[in-house]
Amino acid sequence: MELSIEFFLLIASLLLFFSLVIGKTGYKYGVPTLLLFLIIGCVAGTDGLGLLDFNSPHMAQYIGVIALNVILFSGGMDTRFSEIRPVLVPGVLLATGGVLLTALLTGCFVYLITNNLFTSMSFSLIESLLLASIMASTDSASVFSILRSKGLHLKENMRPLLELESGSNDPMAYMLTIVMLQLLHAPEISGWSVVGLLAQQLLVGGLCGVVLGKIAVRIINRINLDNDALYSVLLFTVMLFIFGFTSFVGGNGYLAVYVGGLFVGNSRFVHKRSSLKFFDGLTWLCQIVMFLSLGLLVNPSELLPVAGVGLLIAIFMILVGRPLAVFACLSPFKRFSRDGKIFASWVGLRGAVPIIFATYPWIEGVPHAKMMFNIVFFITILSLVLQGTFIAKLAHWLHLDLPMPQKNQLKEFDVEFSDDIKSAMCEMKVNAKMLEDGNRLMDIALPDHTLVAMVKRSNRYFIPRGNTHLEIGDVILLITDDEQAMRETMQSLHVQ
Numbered sequence: 001m002e003l004s005i006e007f008f009l010l011i012a013s014l015l016l017f018f019s020l021v022i023g024k025t026g027y028k029y030g031v032p033t034l035l036l037f038l039i040i041g042c043v044a045g046t047d048g049l050g051l052l053d054f055n056s057p058h059m060a061q062y063i064g065v066i067a068l069n070v071i072l073f074s075g076g077m078d079t080r081f082s083e084i085r086p087v088l089v090p091g092v093l094l095a096t097g098g099v100l101l102t103a104l105l106t107g108c109f110v111y112l113i114t115n116n117l118f119t120s121m122s123f124s125l126i127e128s129l130l131l132a133s134i135m136a137s138t139d140s141a142s143v144f145s146i147l148r149s150k151g152l153h154l155k156e157n158m159r160p161l162l163e164l165e166s167g168s169n170d171p172m173a174y175m176l177t178i179v180m181l182q183l184l185h186a187p188e189i190s191g192w193s194v195v196g197l198l199a200q201q202l203l204v205g206g207l208c209g210v211v212l213g214k215i216a217v218r219i220i221n222r223i224n225l226d227n228d229a230l231y232s233v234l235l236f237t238v239m240l241f242i243f244g245f246t247s248f249v250g251g252n253g254y255l256a257v258y259v260g261g262l263f264v265g266n267s268r269f270v271h272k273r274s275s276l277k278f279f280d281g282l283t284w285l286c287q288i289v290m291f292l293s294l295g296l297l298v299n300p301s302e303l304l305p306v307a308g309v310g311l312l313i314a315i316f317m318i319l320v321g322r323p324l325a326v327f328a329c330l331s332p333f334k335r336f337s338r339d340g341k342i343f344a345s346w347v348g349l350r351g352a353v354p355i356i357f358a359t360y361p362w363i364e365g366v367p368h369a370k371m372m373f374n375i376v377f378f379i380t381i382l383s384l385v386l387q388g389t390f391i392a393k394l395a396h397w398l399h400l401d402l403p404m405p406q407k408n409q410l411k412e413f414d415v416e417f418s419d420d421i422k423s424a425m426c427e428m429k430v431n432a433k434m435l436e437d438g439n440r441l442m443d444i445a446l447p448d449h450t451l452v453a454m455v456k457r458s459n460r461y462f463i464p465r466g467n468t469h470l471e472i473g474d475v476i477l478l479i480t481d482d483e484q485a486m487r488e489t490m491q492s493l494h495v496q
Contacts, residue, residue, distance in 0.1 A: 011044070011051050011052055015040060015051075015052075016289075019040055020288070035385060037288050038291045039295065040295060041291060041293065041297075041298075042300050043295075045297075045298070045300075046299065047299040047300045047301050052296055054293065054296035054297060056297075059293070060293050060356070060359055061359045061363065063289060064293075064352060064353075064359070066286070068290070068352070068356065069239055069240070069243050069257050070239070070282055072167055072257045072261065073242075073261040074279040074280065074283040075163065075258065076264070077264055077265030077276060077279060078265060079160070079265065080265075083160040086157055086160075087164060089333075090329065091160075091161050091164035093330075094161075094165040094169065094325075094326065094329050094344075095164070097325075097329050098326060099136045099137050099172040099173050101328060101329075102132070102317070102321050103133045103136035105320070105324060105325070106136070106317055107128045107131070109321070110128035110313060111123060111124075113309060113312055113313075118308065121306075126183050127366075129176075129180050130177065130181065130361060130372070131375065131376070133173060133177045134173070134361075135173075135354045135376055136176060137173035137174075137353060137354070138162075138165060138166040138169060138347070139350055139351030139352060143162055143165075143347060143349050154343075154401060154402065155340070155399075155401075156335060156340040157335075158343060158395075158400060161344065162344060162347050171254050171255040173354075174254060175197065175201050177357050179197065181366065185364075200251070201251055201252040201255075203251075204251030205252030205259070206251075206255055206256070208245065208246040208256040209246070209257065209259025209260040209263070210259055210260075210263060212238075212242045212260050213261070213263030213267075216238040216242075217264055217268075217269050219234075219238075220238075231271040231275055232274065232275045235278075236279075236282070238260075239257060242257050243256065243257050287352075294352060294377075302374050303378050305374075306371060306374045306378055309375060310378035311378075311382070313375065314378075317383075318346075318348065318386065318387065322345050323341075323342070326344050327345070339399065340400060343394060346387055346390075347387065347391060348383075348387065350376075351383070355377055357376075358376040413427055413454060424480050424485065425480075426477075426478045426489075427478070428478065428490075429474070434470075439469050439471070440468065440469055440470070446493075447480075450478060450489045451480075452464055452478060453479050454476070455477075456476075456477075457474050457475075464476075
């Protein structure tokens with residue numbers, strides 16, 4: 001029966017709603033929300049409730065490519081140069097050499113077990129390396145989501161290192177996947193051609209990201225759009241152009257998008273804050289849609305036959321392949337302790353990216369491609385369950401976590417300063433202790449350089465004067481010179 005557009009939109013809206021609600025509940029209990037999105041997709045698919053019949057790897061790939069662009073671009077914009085500069089060299093080494101070493105080690109292991117332990121499947125060496133290449137990179141969506149949603153503040157610059165790696169290692173895994181596919185179709189391809197192709201993709205991709213990112217900032221600042229909301233649309237258009245143009249000229253579009261996002265996010269441009277908020281919301285939407293669609297694509301009943309090999313490969317990658325690659329890449333850098341390397345090894349999260357890459361051999365009709373897809377999906381679930389759930393706990397056990405700096409989140413007043421302004425804002429509710437010396441604003445002992453800019457009473461907002469009478473339950477908006485002055489103000493008002 002053909003599915004009407006009205007029914008499709010109804011089911012899609014319900015799936016998005018339940019993803020948001022269940023994802024919030026899962027986060028409360030420490031379950032990675034992205035895993036729940038995958039499971040919801042599986043439950044709603046043909047093998048589950050049968051709400052949506054989705055069996056198109058082409059469509060899933062299109063959705064995944066667009067979503068991955070948004071995630072990488074937004075992740076780049078949210079990353080400060082000052083954070084990644086100290087870890088730039090080890091991060092790039094992990095994103096390239098770490099991916100390559102992980103793929104080689106895992107590929108050899110896959111070839112060994114599929115030709116000796118499992119009679120139901122037998123992968124050639126190239127097929128084994130193809131499967132390993134698909135899974136070699138850490139997933140940017142998973143790493144960004146879990147590290148940032150859990151608010152982890154880590155020693156040894158671990159967080160920017162891992163975010164830099166996950167944001168920039170997809171190109172290497174993508175290129176290894178493409179090379180292995182070419183070797184399956186044309187085994188006579190030379191090693192130098194492979195090396196040249198990898199170098200071209202990385203160099204052209206990085207260069208396009210830098211140049212186009214800088215050009216984008218100049219265009220955004222000079223163009224004059226009548227509607228301010230269109231600047232976010234313009235930035236989205238820039239992201240698509242960076243990916244498309246870079247891929248057209250022979251570079252890696254994923255790398256270009258991430259690098260372009262870095263240069264855009266670290267530059268001044270008009271309506272920057274609203275554009276960043278737009279991409280924050282769009283990133284979550286893309287993550288939900290991407291994981292839901294990939295969950296719909298898989299048939300859970302097909303995962304059981306590959307559970308054995310999938311479990312062994314997952315254990316090998318988590319406990320052997322990824323740790324060996326991390327220790328090899330970080331050993332020249334004395335700043336990283338043994339515990340830091342162990343933690344970096346654990347945050348080798350697999351997610352949507354390997355599943356998207358697994359659609360490439362499926363679309364090209366490679367033998368065993370559907371089995372590879374199911375193995376990758378099974379390993380992704382295990383990775384999110386085992387690694388994603390225990391990231392915060394492991395950081396605590398290894399004594400790598402630090403107290404997260406407190407930030408004053410405004411709930412009643414929807415105002416924010418530009419990043420270039422160092423002043424601090426905070427809102428607080430007026431209590432009886434604050435009014436002990438009188439209920440006028442001038443009676444409250446505020447430190448110097450502290451201003452009450454606005455008062456909210458019930459649903460009414462107004463700007464106060466010195467003789468303004470305050471009431472218990474009023475919410476006041478405080479502005480100070482900086483965070484230190486704000487802490488002094490809080491102490492003087494006996495607010496913790």
